[in-house]
Amino acid sequence: MSNKHTNNYKKVLDAFTREELHYISQVKRFFEWYEGDADFRTAVNAGKISSEQQKRMKQIGIHFEPREMALLWEKPEIITGCTCMTYEEMPKEHVEILKKYPLMKLWFKFILRKERQFKELCSQRFPVLNTRFENWRNRRIASAQSELGAYNQFIDHPTLAFELCDGCSVQCWFCAFNSKKLQSTLDYNQNKDFFRGIARVCTDFFGGKAAGMALLYYATEPYDNPNYIDYMKDYDEITGSPVCTSTAVGTDKKWIDDLLAYYRARTLPWPRLSVLSTKMLHKIHDNHSPDELRDVSLHMQMKNSRREKVSGGRILSRKDDMRQRDSTNYLQDVVPQGTIACVSGFYINLIKKDIKLVSPCYTSEKWPYGYRVFDEASFDTVEDFRHTVLEMIERSMPDTPPVHMPLRLRDDLICKPLEDGFDLVSPNQIHHFQNKSVFKALGELLMNTPVSYQEAGDILVDKYRQDPFAVQAVLKYLFNNGFLDETGLNT
Numbered sequence: 025m026s027n028k029h030t031n032n033y034k035k036v037l038d039a040f041t042r043e044e045l046h047y048i049s050q051v052k053r054f055f056e057w058y059e060g061d062a063d064f065r066t067a068v069n070a071g072k073i074s075s076e077q078q079k080r081m082k083q084i085g086i087h088f089e090p091r092e093m094a095l096l097w098e099k100p101e102i103i104t105g106c107t108c109m110t111y112e113e114m115p116k117e118h119v120e121i122l123k124k125y126p127l128m129k130l131w132f133k134f135i136l137r138k139e140r141q142f143k144e145l146c147s148q149r150f151p152v153l154n155t156r157f158e159n160w161r162n163r164r165i166a167s168a169q170s171e172l173g174a175y176n177q178f179i180d181h182p183t184l185a186f187e188l189c190d191g192c193s194v195q196c197w198f199c200a201f202n203s204k205k206l207q208s209t210l211d212y213n214q215n216k217d218f219f220r221g222i223a224r225v226c227t228d229f230f231g232g233k234a235a236g237m238a239l240l241y242y243a244t245e246p247y248d249n250p251n252y253i254d255y256m257k258d259y260d261e262i263t264g265s266p267v268c269t270s271t272a273v274g275t276d277k278k279w280i281d282d283l284l285a286y287y288r289a290r291t292l293p294w295p296r297l298s299v300l301s302t303k304m305l306h307k308i309h310d311n312h313s314p315d316e317l318r319d320v321s322l323h324m325q326m327k328n329s330r331r332e333k334v335s336g337g338r339i340l341s342r343k344d345d346m347r348q349r350d351s352t353n354y355l356q357d358v359v360p361q362g363t364i365a366c367v368s369g370f371y372i373n374l375i376k377k378d379i380k381l382v383s384p385c386y387t388s389e390k391w392p393y394g395y396r397v398f399d400e401a402s403f404d405t406v407e408d409f410r411h412t413v414l415e416m417i418e419r420s421m422p423d424t425p426p427v428h429m430p431l432r433l434r435d436d437l438i439c440k441p442l443e444d445g446f447d448l449v450s451p452n453q454i455h456h457f458q459n460k461s462v463f464k465a466l467g468e469l470l471m472n473t474p475v476s477y478q479e480a481g482d483i484l485v486d487k488y489r490q491d492p493f494a495v496q497a498v499l500k501y502l503f504n505n506g507f508l509d510e511t512g513l514n515t
Protein backbone atom coordinates (compact mmCIF):
# COMPACT_ATOMS: atom_id res chain seq x y z
CA MET A 25 0.00 0.00 0.00
CA SER A 26 1.71 3.22 -1.06
CA ASN A 27 0.02 5.71 1.15
CA LYS A 28 1.50 8.49 3.24
CA HIS A 29 -0.69 7.65 6.23
CA THR A 30 0.02 3.92 6.02
CA ASN A 31 3.75 4.37 6.03
CA ASN A 32 3.73 6.86 8.84
CA TYR A 33 1.40 4.98 11.15
CA LYS A 34 2.94 1.63 10.33
CA LYS A 35 6.26 3.09 11.49
CA VAL A 36 4.66 3.88 14.86
CA LEU A 37 3.36 0.33 15.29
CA ASP A 38 6.54 -1.30 14.03
CA ALA A 39 8.46 0.16 16.96
CA PHE A 40 6.59 -2.22 19.32
CA THR A 41 6.26 -5.98 19.71
CA ARG A 42 2.87 -7.68 19.46
CA GLU A 43 2.80 -8.17 23.19
CA GLU A 44 3.63 -4.52 23.81
CA LEU A 45 0.85 -3.44 21.47
CA HIS A 46 -1.52 -5.70 23.35
CA TYR A 47 -0.70 -3.85 26.60
CA ILE A 48 -0.74 -0.45 24.91
CA SER A 49 -4.35 -1.09 23.82
CA GLN A 50 -5.30 -1.89 27.40
CA VAL A 51 -3.63 1.21 28.86
CA LYS A 52 -5.32 3.24 26.12
CA ARG A 53 -8.66 1.85 27.27
CA PHE A 54 -7.90 2.64 30.88
CA PHE A 55 -7.17 6.28 29.99
CA GLU A 56 -10.33 6.50 27.87
CA TRP A 57 -12.39 5.38 30.82
CA TYR A 58 -10.48 7.79 33.07
CA GLU A 59 -11.09 10.70 30.73
CA GLY A 60 -14.70 9.91 29.90
CA ASP A 61 -16.14 8.91 33.28
CA ALA A 62 -15.98 11.45 36.11
CA ASP A 63 -16.73 8.82 38.80
CA PHE A 64 -13.95 6.56 37.66
CA ARG A 65 -11.59 9.53 37.43
CA THR A 66 -12.38 10.55 40.99
CA ALA A 67 -11.76 7.01 42.21
CA VAL A 68 -8.45 6.76 40.35
CA ASN A 69 -7.24 10.18 41.51
CA ALA A 70 -7.91 9.10 45.09
CA GLY A 71 -6.15 5.77 44.50
CA LYS A 72 -9.36 3.99 45.45
CA ILE A 73 -10.50 1.91 42.51
CA SER A 74 -13.45 -0.07 43.89
CA SER A 75 -13.83 -3.83 43.51
CA GLU A 76 -16.79 -3.15 41.15
CA GLN A 77 -14.57 -0.98 39.00
CA GLN A 78 -11.82 -3.61 39.05
CA LYS A 79 -14.37 -6.15 37.88
CA ARG A 80 -15.40 -3.82 35.07
CA MET A 81 -11.75 -3.39 34.10
CA LYS A 82 -11.52 -7.14 33.46
CA GLN A 83 -14.89 -7.18 31.69
CA ILE A 84 -13.74 -4.64 29.12
CA GLY A 85 -10.40 -6.30 28.54
CA ILE A 86 -8.05 -4.45 30.89
CA HIS A 87 -6.11 -7.30 32.45
CA PHE A 88 -3.28 -5.55 34.27
CA GLU A 89 -3.42 -4.71 37.97
CA PRO A 90 -4.69 -1.19 38.89
CA ARG A 91 -1.40 -0.71 40.72
CA GLU A 92 0.31 -0.37 37.33
CA MET A 93 -1.44 3.01 36.98
CA ALA A 94 -0.56 4.25 40.48
CA LEU A 95 1.46 7.13 39.05
CA LEU A 96 -1.91 8.79 38.44
CA TRP A 97 -2.57 9.16 42.15
CA GLU A 98 0.97 9.06 43.51
CA LYS A 99 2.80 11.50 41.21
CA PRO A 100 0.24 12.96 38.79
CA GLU A 101 2.53 15.92 38.00
CA ILE A 102 4.92 13.55 36.23
CA ILE A 103 2.17 12.48 33.84
CA THR A 104 1.83 16.02 32.48
CA GLY A 105 5.55 16.09 31.72
CA CYS A 106 5.45 12.65 30.09
CA THR A 107 2.84 13.73 27.57
CA CYS A 108 4.85 16.62 26.19
CA MET A 109 8.48 15.48 26.18
CA THR A 110 10.42 12.45 25.09
CA TYR A 111 11.98 10.01 27.51
CA GLU A 112 15.39 11.53 26.75
CA GLU A 113 14.15 15.05 27.53
CA MET A 114 12.67 14.17 30.91
CA PRO A 115 14.38 15.11 34.19
CA LYS A 116 16.48 12.18 35.49
CA GLU A 117 14.42 11.77 38.67
CA HIS A 118 11.24 11.41 36.60
CA VAL A 119 12.91 8.79 34.43
CA GLU A 120 13.83 6.85 37.56
CA ILE A 121 10.28 7.03 38.90
CA LEU A 122 8.81 6.03 35.55
CA LYS A 123 10.93 2.87 35.52
CA LYS A 124 8.71 1.58 38.31
CA TYR A 125 5.68 1.84 36.03
CA PRO A 126 6.62 -0.07 32.88
CA LEU A 127 3.13 0.03 31.35
CA MET A 128 2.90 3.77 31.79
CA LYS A 129 6.34 4.14 30.26
CA LEU A 130 5.31 2.02 27.31
CA TRP A 131 2.14 4.07 26.86
CA PHE A 132 3.96 7.41 26.84
CA LYS A 133 6.45 6.08 24.33
CA PHE A 134 3.55 5.08 22.11
CA ILE A 135 1.57 8.33 22.30
CA LEU A 136 4.64 10.49 21.78
CA ARG A 137 5.49 8.53 18.65
CA LYS A 138 1.91 8.73 17.46
CA GLU A 139 1.73 12.46 18.03
CA ARG A 140 5.03 13.02 16.26
CA GLN A 141 3.75 10.98 13.33
CA PHE A 142 0.60 13.06 13.20
CA LYS A 143 2.52 16.33 13.23
CA GLU A 144 4.79 15.05 10.48
CA LEU A 145 1.75 14.11 8.49
CA CYS A 146 0.22 17.57 8.90
CA SER A 147 3.46 19.26 7.89
CA GLN A 148 3.82 17.17 4.72
CA ARG A 149 2.81 19.16 1.69
CA PHE A 150 1.80 17.26 -1.40
CA PRO A 151 2.07 19.12 -4.66
CA VAL A 152 -1.26 20.05 -6.17
CA LEU A 153 -0.94 19.69 -9.94
CA ASN A 154 -2.72 22.98 -10.54
CA THR A 155 -0.23 25.75 -9.73
CA ARG A 156 -2.82 28.43 -9.08
CA PHE A 157 -4.60 26.17 -6.58
CA GLU A 158 -1.29 25.14 -5.04
CA ASN A 159 -0.24 28.78 -4.54
CA TRP A 160 -3.65 29.81 -3.26
CA ARG A 161 -3.66 26.93 -0.79
CA ASN A 162 -0.14 27.81 0.41
CA ARG A 163 -1.34 31.35 1.09
CA ARG A 164 -4.27 29.95 3.07
CA ILE A 165 -1.96 27.69 5.09
CA ALA A 166 0.31 30.66 5.86
CA SER A 167 -2.75 32.64 6.88
CA ALA A 168 -3.97 29.83 9.19
CA GLN A 169 -0.53 29.62 10.75
CA SER A 170 -0.62 33.34 11.51
CA GLU A 171 -4.23 33.36 12.70
CA LEU A 172 -4.60 30.01 14.49
CA GLY A 173 -1.04 29.70 15.80
CA ALA A 174 0.13 26.35 17.17
CA TYR A 175 -3.25 24.77 16.52
CA ASN A 176 -2.48 24.97 12.80
CA GLN A 177 0.12 22.23 13.34
CA PHE A 178 -2.78 19.84 13.84
CA ILE A 179 -4.53 20.83 10.62
CA ASP A 180 -3.55 18.92 7.49
CA HIS A 181 -5.55 21.24 5.20
CA PRO A 182 -7.40 18.72 3.02
CA THR A 183 -7.94 19.99 -0.50
CA LEU A 184 -11.50 18.72 -0.82
CA ALA A 185 -14.58 17.89 1.22
CA PHE A 186 -17.69 16.25 -0.21
CA GLU A 187 -21.08 16.02 1.45
CA LEU A 188 -22.92 12.76 0.80
CA CYS A 189 -25.82 13.87 3.02
CA ASP A 190 -27.89 16.96 3.53
CA GLY A 191 -28.03 17.59 7.28
CA CYS A 192 -27.05 15.33 10.15
CA SER A 193 -29.07 12.88 12.25
CA VAL A 194 -26.94 13.25 15.38
CA GLN A 195 -27.60 16.91 16.24
CA CYS A 196 -24.85 17.45 18.82
CA TRP A 197 -25.56 20.43 21.05
CA PHE A 198 -22.08 21.82 20.37
CA CYS A 199 -22.03 21.44 16.57
CA ALA A 200 -19.65 24.19 15.43
CA PHE A 201 -21.01 23.77 11.89
CA ASN A 202 -24.60 24.11 13.11
CA SER A 203 -25.66 21.18 10.96
CA LYS A 204 -29.40 21.07 10.33
CA LYS A 205 -31.52 17.95 10.78
CA LEU A 206 -30.93 15.17 8.27
CA GLN A 207 -32.95 15.82 5.11
CA SER A 208 -31.60 13.35 2.54
CA THR A 209 -28.63 11.25 1.47
CA LEU A 210 -26.93 10.72 -1.89
CA ASP A 211 -28.36 7.47 -3.22
CA TYR A 212 -25.48 5.22 -4.23
CA ASN A 213 -27.18 3.24 -6.97
CA GLN A 214 -28.36 6.34 -8.76
CA ASN A 215 -25.19 8.37 -8.21
CA LYS A 216 -22.32 5.94 -8.37
CA ASP A 217 -21.21 7.06 -11.84
CA PHE A 218 -21.74 10.71 -10.96
CA PHE A 219 -19.62 10.36 -7.83
CA ARG A 220 -16.87 8.46 -9.62
CA GLY A 221 -16.90 11.08 -12.39
CA ILE A 222 -16.41 13.89 -9.88
CA ALA A 223 -13.56 11.95 -8.20
CA ARG A 224 -11.90 11.50 -11.62
CA VAL A 225 -12.15 15.21 -12.43
CA CYS A 226 -10.50 16.07 -9.09
CA THR A 227 -7.76 13.49 -9.71
CA ASP A 228 -7.13 14.87 -13.23
CA PHE A 229 -6.96 18.44 -11.95
CA PHE A 230 -4.97 18.04 -8.77
CA GLY A 231 -3.26 14.63 -8.94
CA GLY A 232 -4.17 11.51 -6.96
CA LYS A 233 -2.30 12.46 -3.80
CA ALA A 234 -3.77 15.95 -3.55
CA ALA A 235 -7.25 14.74 -4.51
CA GLY A 236 -6.84 11.99 -1.92
CA MET A 237 -6.47 14.61 0.80
CA ALA A 238 -10.22 14.70 1.07
CA LEU A 239 -13.14 14.10 3.40
CA LEU A 240 -16.37 12.47 2.31
CA TYR A 241 -18.29 14.42 4.98
CA TYR A 242 -17.76 17.81 6.58
CA ALA A 243 -20.80 19.25 8.34
CA THR A 244 -22.50 15.84 8.20
CA GLU A 245 -22.17 12.40 9.77
CA PRO A 246 -20.74 9.66 7.52
CA TYR A 247 -22.93 7.02 9.18
CA ASP A 248 -26.05 8.69 7.79
CA ASN A 249 -25.25 7.57 4.26
CA PRO A 250 -25.79 3.78 4.20
CA ASN A 251 -23.26 3.48 1.35
CA TYR A 252 -20.58 5.66 2.87
CA ILE A 253 -18.03 2.83 2.80
CA ASP A 254 -18.84 2.06 -0.84
CA TYR A 255 -18.21 5.70 -1.73
CA MET A 256 -14.99 5.57 0.25
CA LYS A 257 -13.81 2.50 -1.65
CA ASP A 258 -14.65 4.13 -4.99
CA TYR A 259 -12.76 7.25 -4.04
CA ASP A 260 -9.76 5.23 -2.90
CA GLU A 261 -9.79 3.22 -6.14
CA ILE A 262 -9.76 6.39 -8.29
CA THR A 263 -7.36 8.60 -6.34
CA GLY A 264 -5.18 5.83 -4.88
CA SER A 265 -5.58 7.34 -1.38
CA PRO A 266 -7.88 6.15 1.41
CA VAL A 267 -9.75 8.98 3.13
CA CYS A 268 -10.18 9.27 6.90
CA THR A 269 -13.40 8.93 8.87
CA SER A 270 -14.58 10.54 12.05
CA THR A 271 -17.93 9.44 13.39
CA ALA A 272 -20.16 10.28 16.34
CA VAL A 273 -22.00 6.96 15.99
CA GLY A 274 -19.58 4.69 17.77
CA THR A 275 -22.19 2.38 19.25
CA ASP A 276 -23.43 0.68 16.08
CA LYS A 277 -21.29 -2.45 16.15
CA LYS A 278 -21.65 -3.35 12.49
CA TRP A 279 -20.79 0.17 11.33
CA ILE A 280 -17.63 0.20 13.45
CA ASP A 281 -16.73 -3.38 12.44
CA ASP A 282 -17.02 -2.42 8.77
CA LEU A 283 -14.85 0.66 9.24
CA LEU A 284 -12.30 -1.34 11.22
CA ALA A 285 -12.14 -3.98 8.49
CA TYR A 286 -11.43 -1.28 5.91
CA TYR A 287 -8.79 0.62 7.89
CA ARG A 288 -7.06 -2.33 9.60
CA ALA A 289 -6.32 -3.85 6.21
CA ARG A 290 -4.53 -0.60 5.34
CA THR A 291 -2.81 -0.06 8.74
CA LEU A 292 -4.46 3.31 9.28
CA PRO A 293 -5.24 5.04 12.59
CA TRP A 294 -8.96 5.42 11.87
CA PRO A 295 -11.87 5.75 12.36
CA ARG A 296 -11.93 8.43 15.03
CA LEU A 297 -14.88 8.32 17.37
CA SER A 298 -16.59 11.30 18.97
CA VAL A 299 -17.92 10.08 22.29
CA LEU A 300 -20.95 12.12 23.30
CA SER A 301 -21.71 10.62 26.72
CA THR A 302 -20.26 8.33 29.38
CA LYS A 303 -22.99 5.82 28.55
CA MET A 304 -21.81 5.82 24.95
CA LEU A 305 -18.23 5.27 26.10
CA HIS A 306 -19.29 2.20 28.08
CA LYS A 307 -21.21 0.81 25.11
CA ILE A 308 -18.17 1.28 22.86
CA HIS A 309 -16.01 -0.55 25.40
CA ASP A 310 -18.60 -3.32 25.66
CA ASN A 311 -18.84 -3.72 21.89
CA HIS A 312 -15.17 -3.90 21.00
CA SER A 313 -12.04 -5.25 22.64
CA PRO A 314 -9.01 -3.04 23.39
CA ASP A 315 -7.08 -4.73 20.58
CA GLU A 316 -9.84 -4.06 18.06
CA LEU A 317 -9.83 -0.36 18.94
CA ARG A 318 -6.05 -0.07 19.24
CA ASP A 319 -5.78 2.33 16.29
CA VAL A 320 -9.00 4.22 16.97
CA SER A 321 -8.89 7.56 18.81
CA LEU A 322 -11.80 8.31 21.09
CA HIS A 323 -12.54 12.02 21.43
CA MET A 324 -14.48 12.78 24.59
CA GLN A 325 -17.19 15.31 23.78
CA MET A 326 -19.28 15.04 26.96
CA LYS A 327 -20.62 18.28 28.39
CA ASN A 328 -18.28 18.03 31.36
CA SER A 329 -15.21 16.89 29.43
CA ARG A 330 -11.99 18.83 29.75
CA ARG A 331 -11.77 19.24 25.98
CA GLU A 332 -13.08 22.75 25.27
CA LYS A 333 -15.69 23.13 22.57
CA VAL A 334 -15.05 25.59 19.78
CA SER A 335 -17.36 28.53 20.16
CA GLY A 336 -18.91 28.44 16.70
CA GLY A 337 -22.02 27.39 14.81
CA ARG A 338 -24.61 26.21 17.33
CA ILE A 339 -22.73 27.70 20.30
CA LEU A 340 -21.33 30.82 18.69
CA SER A 341 -20.61 33.31 21.41
CA ARG A 342 -19.85 36.99 20.95
CA LYS A 343 -17.58 37.00 23.95
CA ASP A 344 -15.24 34.46 22.33
CA ASP A 345 -15.12 36.34 19.03
CA MET A 346 -11.46 37.30 18.64
CA ARG A 347 -12.47 40.07 16.22
CA GLN A 348 -13.95 41.83 19.27
CA ARG A 349 -10.78 41.49 21.29
CA ASP A 350 -9.31 44.44 23.10
CA SER A 351 -6.66 45.78 20.75
CA THR A 352 -4.69 47.27 23.64
CA ASN A 353 -4.49 43.96 25.42
CA TYR A 354 -3.80 41.56 22.57
CA LEU A 355 -1.91 38.31 23.08
CA GLN A 356 -2.37 38.54 26.84
CA ASP A 357 -4.67 35.59 27.30
CA VAL A 358 -4.61 31.95 26.31
CA VAL A 359 -6.17 31.79 22.86
CA PRO A 360 -8.68 28.96 22.46
CA GLN A 361 -8.68 26.55 19.52
CA GLY A 362 -10.71 28.84 17.29
CA THR A 363 -12.10 26.48 14.65
CA ILE A 364 -12.88 22.88 13.82
CA ALA A 365 -12.62 23.53 10.10
CA CYS A 366 -9.67 22.05 8.22
CA VAL A 367 -10.30 22.17 4.46
CA SER A 368 -8.32 24.66 2.39
CA GLY A 369 -9.92 24.07 -0.96
CA PHE A 370 -13.23 23.02 -2.44
CA TYR A 371 -16.18 22.15 -0.24
CA ILE A 372 -18.63 20.33 -2.47
CA ASN A 373 -22.17 19.38 -1.60
CA LEU A 374 -23.08 16.56 -3.98
CA ILE A 375 -26.77 16.71 -3.08
CA LYS A 376 -27.30 20.44 -3.46
CA LYS A 377 -24.65 20.47 -6.19
CA ASP A 378 -22.90 23.53 -4.94
CA ILE A 379 -19.25 24.34 -4.34
CA LYS A 380 -17.66 26.70 -1.86
CA LEU A 381 -14.04 27.69 -1.83
CA VAL A 382 -13.08 27.70 1.86
CA SER A 383 -10.22 27.83 4.33
CA PRO A 384 -10.05 27.68 8.17
CA CYS A 385 -10.08 30.91 10.14
CA TYR A 386 -10.81 32.00 13.66
CA THR A 387 -14.56 31.59 14.23
CA SER A 388 -16.38 34.93 14.36
CA GLU A 389 -19.78 36.44 13.80
CA LYS A 390 -18.74 37.02 10.20
CA TRP A 391 -17.44 33.46 9.74
CA PRO A 392 -19.60 31.49 12.21
CA TYR A 393 -18.43 28.06 11.04
CA GLY A 394 -14.70 28.76 11.39
CA TYR A 395 -13.96 28.98 7.69
CA ARG A 396 -13.84 31.85 5.24
CA VAL A 397 -15.76 31.52 2.01
CA PHE A 398 -13.81 32.87 -0.97
CA ASP A 399 -16.15 31.88 -3.78
CA GLU A 400 -19.38 29.98 -4.39
CA ALA A 401 -20.89 28.32 -7.44
CA SER A 402 -23.31 25.59 -8.42
CA PHE A 403 -23.10 22.85 -11.03
CA ASP A 404 -25.19 20.13 -12.54
CA THR A 405 -23.36 17.35 -14.38
CA VAL A 406 -19.80 16.00 -14.05
CA GLU A 407 -18.80 18.00 -17.12
CA ASP A 408 -20.35 21.08 -15.62
CA PHE A 409 -18.41 20.41 -12.41
CA ARG A 410 -15.18 20.35 -14.43
CA HIS A 411 -15.88 23.78 -15.98
CA THR A 412 -17.13 25.28 -12.73
CA VAL A 413 -14.02 24.30 -10.79
CA LEU A 414 -11.81 25.72 -13.53
CA GLU A 415 -13.75 28.98 -13.53
CA MET A 416 -13.44 29.26 -9.75
CA ILE A 417 -9.69 28.72 -9.97
CA GLU A 418 -9.48 31.33 -12.69
CA ARG A 419 -11.41 34.05 -10.89
CA SER A 420 -10.58 33.41 -7.21
CA MET A 421 -7.03 32.06 -7.20
CA PRO A 422 -4.98 34.78 -8.88
CA ASP A 423 -1.27 34.15 -9.12
CA THR A 424 -0.61 37.83 -8.56
CA PRO A 425 -3.06 40.29 -7.00
CA PRO A 426 -5.47 41.65 -9.61
CA VAL A 427 -4.92 45.39 -10.11
CA HIS A 428 -8.39 46.22 -8.79
CA MET A 429 -7.99 44.07 -5.65
CA PRO A 430 -8.30 46.27 -2.53
CA LEU A 431 -5.16 46.37 -0.44
CA ARG A 432 -7.11 45.23 2.58
CA LEU A 433 -5.80 43.15 5.46
CA ARG A 434 -7.33 39.86 6.57
CA ASP A 435 -10.23 40.61 8.89
CA ASP A 436 -8.51 39.07 11.96
CA LEU A 437 -5.51 41.39 11.74
CA ILE A 438 -5.08 44.57 13.71
CA CYS A 439 -2.60 47.04 12.24
CA LYS A 440 -0.62 48.90 14.91
CA PRO A 441 1.31 51.87 13.48
CA LEU A 442 4.77 52.44 14.97
CA GLU A 443 7.45 55.11 14.67
CA ASP A 444 9.43 53.08 12.15
CA GLY A 445 6.79 50.85 10.56
CA PHE A 446 3.90 48.79 11.82
CA ASP A 447 2.90 45.53 13.48
CA LEU A 448 0.21 43.17 12.24
CA VAL A 449 -1.45 41.45 15.17
CA SER A 450 -3.42 38.25 14.65
CA PRO A 451 -5.18 36.37 17.49
CA ASN A 452 -2.02 34.31 17.92
CA GLN A 453 0.97 36.22 16.60
CA ILE A 454 2.56 39.60 16.02
CA HIS A 455 4.20 40.17 12.66
CA HIS A 456 6.74 42.99 12.70
CA PHE A 457 7.34 45.31 9.77
CA GLN A 458 9.91 47.72 11.16
CA ASN A 459 13.11 49.62 10.42
CA LYS A 460 12.50 50.35 6.75
CA SER A 461 11.06 53.54 5.35
CA VAL A 462 8.77 51.57 3.06
CA PHE A 463 7.19 49.93 6.13
CA LYS A 464 6.50 53.31 7.70
CA ALA A 465 4.79 54.51 4.51
CA LEU A 466 2.88 51.28 4.02
CA GLY A 467 1.73 51.32 7.65
CA GLU A 468 0.17 54.76 7.11
CA LEU A 469 -1.49 53.59 3.92
CA LEU A 470 -2.95 50.49 5.59
CA MET A 471 -4.53 52.62 8.31
CA ASN A 472 -6.49 54.62 5.71
CA THR A 473 -9.42 53.69 3.47
CA PRO A 474 -8.32 50.76 1.30
CA VAL A 475 -6.96 51.61 -2.08
CA SER A 476 -6.48 49.08 -4.83
CA TYR A 477 -3.34 47.01 -4.99
CA GLN A 478 -2.18 48.94 -8.04
CA GLU A 479 -3.04 52.34 -6.52
CA ALA A 480 -1.11 51.36 -3.41
CA GLY A 481 2.02 50.73 -5.46
CA ASP A 482 1.64 54.08 -7.24
CA ILE A 483 0.95 56.05 -4.05
CA LEU A 484 3.93 54.54 -2.24
CA VAL A 485 6.24 55.41 -5.12
CA ASP A 486 4.80 58.81 -6.15
CA LYS A 487 3.52 60.30 -2.91
CA TYR A 488 5.75 58.59 -0.35
CA ARG A 489 8.83 58.54 -2.64
CA GLN A 490 9.62 54.91 -1.94
CA ASP A 491 11.88 52.69 -4.02
CA PRO A 492 9.66 50.86 -6.58
CA PHE A 493 11.49 47.55 -6.03
CA ALA A 494 11.06 47.74 -2.25
CA VAL A 495 7.39 48.61 -2.75
CA GLN A 496 6.78 45.65 -5.05
CA ALA A 497 8.68 43.32 -2.72
CA VAL A 498 6.67 44.22 0.38
CA LEU A 499 3.31 44.17 -1.41
CA LYS A 500 4.16 40.77 -2.86
CA TYR A 501 5.22 39.58 0.59
CA LEU A 502 1.86 40.58 2.08
CA PHE A 503 0.03 38.74 -0.70
CA ASN A 504 2.16 35.59 -0.80
CA ASN A 505 1.98 35.14 2.96
CA GLY A 506 -1.77 35.38 3.18
CA PHE A 507 -1.97 38.73 4.99
CA LEU A 508 -4.36 40.23 2.45
CA ASP A 509 -8.10 39.72 2.34
CA GLU A 510 -8.85 37.62 -0.74
CA THR A 511 -12.52 37.08 -0.02
CA GLY A 512 -14.95 38.81 -2.35
CA LEU A 513 -12.47 39.02 -5.23
CA ASN A 514 -15.25 38.57 -7.74
CA THR A 515 -17.99 40.62 -6.13
Ligand code: SF4
Nearest residue numbers: 192194195196199243
Ligand atom coordinates in the same frame (compact mmCIF):
# COMPACT_ATOMS: atom_id res chain seq x y z
S1 SF4 B 1 -20.80 17.70 15.29
FE1 SF4 B 1 -20.86 16.25 13.56
S2 SF4 B 1 -22.18 14.61 14.26
FE2 SF4 B 1 -22.56 16.35 15.63
S3 SF4 B 1 -24.29 17.46 14.70
FE3 SF4 B 1 -22.43 18.38 13.90
S4 SF4 B 1 -22.05 17.32 11.97
FE4 SF4 B 1 -23.49 16.07 13.17
